Amino acid sequence: MNYTVMMPAAGSGQRMGAGYNKLFLELDDKPILIHTLEVFEGDPSCDGIILAIKPDERAKIQSLLERFTIKKVKALVNGGEERQGSVAACIRAHDAGGIVLVHDAARPFIRRSVIAELVEVADGHGAAIAGVRAKDTMKYAQAGVVEGTVDREKLWIIQTPQAFQYDLLRQASDQAQAEDFLGTDESMLVERLGEPVRIVESSYDNVKMTTQEDLVFGEALLKRR
Template sequence: MQSDTPKQYLLLDGKPVLYYTLKAFENSNVDTIILVVGNNEIEYVKTNIINRYEIKKVNAIVEGGKERYHSVYQGLKAVGNSEYVLIHDGARPFITKEMIEKVIEKVEESKACVVGVPVKDTIKIVDDSNFIVNTPDRSRLWSIQTPQAFSTELITKAYSMILDESVKEDIRTDSIGFKSSSEKAITKSVKAEPMKRINITDDAMVLEYTLNYPVQMIYGSYYNIKITTPEDLIVGEAFLNDR
């Protein structure tokens, strides 16, 4: 977006986008909220959002890293003894209490789940010159959203494996004892790809590249948009007016 203001602090109906996101979790059954923010934003968030709107469940504000996956890992290190963790984009203000409760229910069953919706458009894969090389089966494609929920031990282990510079070639999961949906212990060895060759865009990908743990898909909502472009703000205003 052509703005110096981070998207989560832009205003929707006079309130920051992040306010709506935090209120949804404040009104849900999550125990605590750990907020990960950019460099030099902690005091701004405390004053202008947490204190101003009386968000009570935020018990830690953590400074993030250069990339999203660095920020998530910083947040995970602040989680403590919680058995499960929900990871959510602050710029998705239309998450509902009902969806959060559904995610909590599912993660207790599967240990790893993500929210998403089937894609509506046909997706094309193109080469470096923008010529089409393949058309995936649309019926099997989903657009991934957040929250993404995991066993805290599981996702923290996965992140530490993919970010740890000491990781070389083989990563084994059998020492942890996690099991797949077929109840067979996962013992597959996977190669630790250098981060520069992996574009990590969501948390489920971290499991794909490390533990090979099955992640359950949960049907989300087309209202659960991420505020990324100026057009998203216009759509967001319409969603608020439709509530």
């Protein structure tokens, strides 16, 4: 089953503290963005990639795509101020329907086996998201005071990719925009429609490069692989 991947890449990466887009930071002499793109570039089931970017980074990204021979990027669209706006721009740029994935450009360690399962489940059921089970004891607290312990057996840490039938994601995105609703991920927008979202178990390696500590972990993963 083939798919198209939509990738918001217009963030500022403030928590990384690099002073520029963290996707240009390098792991093993290669930008994080390229590591992520290469996962999909090498997947025969990926029909194409739509990147949401900052307009002033277009030339740099085009140069990187040429340098590292990334050929599956079909469109570079201007991203929004929030992630949701960037994904909406990608949705509008896609006109082929089918199964679409939304993936963080800063998650370069997603496994293709997880991608394949997400696509299969989304094709059969409408929506599927990657996640891992919570390992630590979880507390509910307000103002720094514990009010209860949450049953971690029912808790999942959600990652990307998140996979959807295109029409379902388009409907969820359009409705959120019409109602001026800002969600934390695409699954949340689909959940608002009353549609079930299934979880596909992923890997704890599928970490998002957000802080300097994540870069250290990323370098270790590359060496291990």
